[in-house]
Amino acid sequence: MATDATPPKQSLPLVVECEESKEDVTLPTLTEWRQAAAGMPQRPPSPSADRADWIPREYALMSQDELDQRIRAAKAQLGDRLVILGHHYQRDDIIQYADARGDSFKLAQFAATRRQADYIVFCGVHFMAESADILSAPHQCVILPNPTAGCSLADMANIAEVEKLWGVLDERYRDETAAGSLQSVIPVTYINSAANLKAFCGRNGGAVCTSSNAAQVMQWAFARGKRVLFFPDEHLGRNTALKLGIPEERLVVWNQREEGGGIEDAQALLDAKVILWKGWCSVHLRFTVEQITAARERFPGVRVVVHPECRHEVVAAADLSGSTEYIIKAVQESPAGAVWAIGTEVHLVRRLAQEHPDKTIFCLDPIACPCPWMYRIHPAYLAWTLDELVKGHVVNEVTVDDETAKWARIALERMLATKGA
Ligand code: SF4
Numbered sequence: 001m002a003t004d005a006t007p008p009k010q011s012l013p014l015v016v017e018c019e020e021s022k023e024d025v026t027l028p029t030l031t032e033w034r035q036a037a038a039g040m041p042q043r044p045p046s047p048s049a050d051r052a053d054w055i056p057r058e059y060a061l062m063s064q065d066e067l068d069q070r071i072r073a074a075k076a077q078l079g080d081r082l083v084i085l086g087h088h089y090q091r092d093d094i095i096q097y098a099d100a101r102g103d104s105f106k107l108a109q110f111a112a113t114r115r116q117a118d119y120i121v122f123c124g125v126h127f128m129a130e131s132a133d134i135l136s137a138p139h140q141c142v143i144l145p146n147p148t149a150g151c152s153l154a155d156m157a158n159i160a161e162v163e164k165l166w167g168v169l170d171e172r173y174r175d176e177t178a179a180g181s182l183q184s185v186i187p188v189t190y191i192n193s194a195a196n197l198k199a200f201c202g203r204n205g206g207a208v209c210t211s212s213n214a215a216q217v218m219q220w221a222f223a224r225g226k227r228v229l230f231f232p233d234e235h236l237g238r239n240t241a242l243k244l245g246i247p248e249e250r251l252v253v254w255n256q257r258e259e260g261g262g263i264e265d266a267q268a269l270l271d272a273k274v275i276l277w278k279g280w281c282s283v284h285l286r287f288t289v290e291q292i293t294a295a296r297e298r299f300p301g302v303r304v305v306v307h308p309e310c311r312h313e314v315v316a317a318a319d320l321s322g323s324t325e326y327i328i329k330a331v332q333e334s335p336a337g338a339v340w341a342i343g344t345e346v347h348l349v350r351r352l353a354q355e356h357p358d359k360t361i362f363c364l365d366p367i368a369c370p371c372p373w374m375y376r377i378h379p380a381y382l383a384w385t386l387d388e389l390v391k392g393h394v395v396n397e398v399t400v401d402d403e404t405a406k407w408a409r410i411a412l413e414r415m416l417a418t419k420g421a
Pocket residue numbers: 089125150151152153154192281282283284345371372373374
């Protein structure tokens with residue numbers, strides 16, 4: 001184990017190139033410990049400073065080999081009592097330890113089948129760990145190795161602002177609610193949202209959706225209501241509505257940062273078929289039509305596939321669009337020699353390229369810019385949380401209170417009941 005005077009033998013290499021995903025930005029405590037050990041002037045963090053990303057100093061300074069040995073030893077010792085889940089966007093130095101790999105819903109469902117596991121360590125982001133807790137058994141603990149692994153998209157839908165909009169809509173639609181048989185508006189939230197927003201949808205007759213089943217869930221909602229209020233990703237909501245043939249002029253964006261949602265025409269909310277919350281995923285907004293044009297110029301015959309969290313113009317310019325699982329399947333089923341330009345998180349794209357050496361696979365964005373939230377799950381945090389579990393201590397547990405979990409589960413169950421979910 002390294003001491004104060006001994007800098008780490010082998011620090012994990014940085015694999016990022018964009019500013020916002022650099023390790024000193026995403027992992028400040030770990031960086032400060034390392035810089036202090038290397039004699040750099042930064043003040044090391046103190047456990048009493050109550051830093052959310054706090055980690056014991058010795059773990060911050062361990063080499064990659066030592067972290068690897070510790071993680072493998074803890075896994076072996078905990079056996080079936082432990083399950084480690086790895087989201088597709090995780091770094092390779094984490095994915096290698098995952099018992100299951102997938103998107104957030106697939107992983108939560110996988111965890112729900114492992115009732116013998118006391119500990120579910122979710123290598124993803126906070127809302128995913130919440131979903132796993134909602135679907136897990138009462139005796140199971142869900143752990144997020146670094147609690148600062150949030151998600152900027154999920155954080156854009158603050159429940160107080162959501163309730164405020166609900167009040168505005170209640171007022172606006174009061175007359176038609178009394179007259180009609182359909183509910184005026186059905187709330188639908190993308191699974192990339194906090195548990196309290198899922199619960200809000202459950203309580204108000206709505207449902208959750210994933211990027212795979214957003215169209216089915218929207219159709220389900222239109223069978224019950226006149227309009228859909230879609231959270232928190234404006235782009236997934238727009239792409240889904242347009243795919244269902246709803247014209248752009250019947251889509252309204254509610255900008256929670258502006259007075260009255262930024263909607264000046266009072267009639268617009270009455271005429272709307274879909275009200276879109278103004279949220280976005282910074283990772284998927286990096287993809288542009290110009291990148292698609294450049295890929296086609298460089299590789300005639302290239303197939304372009306993007307995630308539906310991208311802007312509509314990008315989805316329209318691509319050959320295909322779909323969820324991470326859809327993208328993986330499209331690549332897997334393509335013939336040898338296929339050329340793919342992919343618009344989603346770079347770790348998944350790189351992994352696909354490694355797993356399919358007979359195909360040319362690259363990320364649409366020439367600047368490697370991983371999801372800075374996923375990137376916070378570093379092997380040092382995983383090693384620490386597992387070592388603590390071996391000692392019988394649970395650190396960084398994620399829990400959802402019973403009332404919130406009950407309504408969120410209802411919203412998830414409604415999604416599962418929709419055809420093809
Ligand atoms: S890729 Fe986007 S939606 Fe997914 S965790 Fe990162 S910021 Fe959130």
